[in-house]
Amino acid sequence: MTLNDRLRTVFVDALEVPEGTDVENLNYRGIEQWDSLGHMTLVAAIEDEFDVQLETEQVIDMSSFKVALDMLRGLGVDE
Amino acid sequence: MTLFTLDQAAREAKLLPELVELTEHHRANSREYARLLAALGHLPGRRYDRIADLPWLPVRLFKHHTLKSIPDDQVFKVLTSSGTTGDVSRVYLDRDAAGVQQKMLSATLSTVIGAKRLPMLLVDTKALFKNRNSFSARGAGVLGLMNFGREHTFVLDEQEQPDLDAVRVFLDKHGDQPFLIFGFTFMTWLYLYELARDNKFDLSNGILIHSGGWKKLVDRAVDNAEFRRRFTEDTGLTRIHSFYGMVEQIGTTFLEGPDGGGLYCPEFSDIIVRDPRTWEEVPVGTPGVVQVISTMPRSYPGHILLTEDQGVIHGIDDGVWPGKRFSILGRLPRAEARGCSDTFAEAA
Numbered sequence: 252m253t254l255n256d257r258l259r260t261v262f263v264d265a266l267e268v269p270e271g272t273d274v275e276n277l278n279y280r281g282i283e284q285w286d287s288l289g290h291m292t293l294v295a296a297i298e299d300e301f302d303v304q305l306e307t308e309q310v311i312d313m314s315s316f317k318v319a320l321d322m323l324r325g326l327g328v329d330e
Numbered sequence: 331m332t333l334f335t336l337d338q339a340a341r342e343a344k345l346l347p348e349l350v351e352l353t354e355h356h357r358a359n360s361r362e363y364a365r366l367l368a369a370l371g372h373l374p375g376r377r378y379d380r381i382a383d384l385p386w387l388p389v390r391l392f393k394h395h396t397l398k399s400i401p402d403d404q405v406f407k408v409l410t411s412s413g414t415t416g417d418v419s420r421v422y423l424d425r426d427a428a429g430v431q432q433k434m435l436s437a438t439l440s441t442v443i444g445a446k447r448l449p450m451l452l453v454d455t456k457a458l459f460k461n462r463n464s465f466s467a468r469g470a471g472v473l474g475l476m477n478f479g480r481e482h483t484f485v486l487d488e489q490e491q492p493d494l495d496a497v498r499v500f501l502d503k504h505g506d507q508p509f510l511i512f513g514f515t516f517m518t519w520l521y522l523y524e525l526a527r528d529n530k531f532d533l534s535n536g537i538l539i540h541s542g543g544w545k546k547l548v549d550r551a552v553d554n555a556e557f558r559r560r561f562t563e564d565t566g567l568t569r570i571h572s573f574y575g576m577v578e579q580i581g582t583t584f585l586e587g588p589d590g591g592g593l594y595c596p597e598f599s600d601i602i603v604r605d606p607r608t609w610e611e612v613p614v615g616t617p618g619v620v621q622v623i624s625t626m627p628r629s630y631p632g633h634i635l636l637t638e639d640q641g642v643i644h645g646i647d648d649g650v651w652p653g654k655r656f657s658i659l660g661r662l663p664r665a666e667a668r669g670c671s672d673t674f675a676e677a678a
Contacts, residue, residue: 311432
């Protein structure tokens with residue numbers, strides 16, 4: 252699976268949205284599931300899936316799927 | 331990066347022009363604020379030589395007035411706080427403001443906890459988040475701080491009883507490395523201190539961040555010095571920082587220095603203590619009403635606020651960090667608090 256697909260799966264599972272949801276265009280607080288509580292679950296799920304540790308700044312900055320994807324690339328996660 | 335580097339003279343020189351600019355920004359973007367300024371006799375173009383001369387708003391106004399400097403369609407988040415009197419303050423943030431307040435809170439706290447998210451013990455209960463669509467002010471406070479940690483463990487179970495096993499498991503796993511503890515002051519004392527003492531828990535690798543004041547602990551004769559002393563003696567915890575802040579100036583966090591000698595202002599902020607009868611600034615060492623100043627609020631006119639808290643400045647540029655070193659003494663007696671904001675409510 253590509254990085255993009257893995258991240259999509261993480262978003263769908265962590266935010267508990269239906270399978271076909273267009274998560275790639277999601278922004279923080281753009282849907283009710285991605286509220287501050289959902290954000291916490293999402294961060295933990297991303298850290299588990301990609302075996303990374305995010306810093307506080309990164310958690311705060313992770314305001315969209317695209318930002319999360321770029322962040323993981325920046326951390327050297329394989330495509 | 332640390333936000334505790336500017337001495338008082340440098341701070342005032344930096345903040346004054348920014349605050350004047352903010353005052354004009356809010357005047358131009360909030361009709362309600364412009365009316366208040368006019369009623370207070372602060373007309374456009376007035377010259378200010380000192381931060382203390384700038385117009386302030388009593389925090390209470392946020393309960394009765396819609397004070398915002400952004401159009402309705404830009405409102406991203408509305409923060410509310412229930413005050414002790416039951417009325418609710420409303421603070422309006424756009425997307426930028428919501429981001430900036432989180433970042434500044436993070437930059438402030440990272441001074442004492444670092445950039446890494448540490449394993450985190452929360453002296454509260456998960457039950458706070460049961461109703462996902464409506465958190466209490468307490469819930470919102472806990473949630474805001476959870477971003478700073480990982481592997482969150484709650485000290486209280488859903489019935490708000492201490493969860494001895496959960497704390498034990500947490501400490502077995504993380505206790506030999508730095509970890510973070512957050513709680514409201516009285517809950518930290520009532521639930522964590524006693525639990526740790528009675529079970530001989532070692533908290534020496536912990537960093538405790540707490541807030542909320544001493545009012546609920548008065549009958550136990552616990553003040554800040556006693557709190558710190560007993561935690562250190564009985565649990566080994568030495569890194570203890572209380573903080574002071576309010577929803578009406580969200581993101582601005584006045585933080586206790588490592589030695590417990592008082593609270594300090596991050597460098598985008600300042601405080602002034604005033605005599606509640608004359609509104610004159612009081613000398614160092616004299617208690618009075620606390621005015622809080624911050625260049626952060628841009629989406630609502632919360633940059634210069636008169637609180638309903640009493641405080642005292644202990645010294646200026648004389649502590650572990652530069653700037654004013656102060657303590658909060660508690661709420662103002664109600665009559666005084668009402669008196670000062672009524673003046674403004676009538677003027678408005």
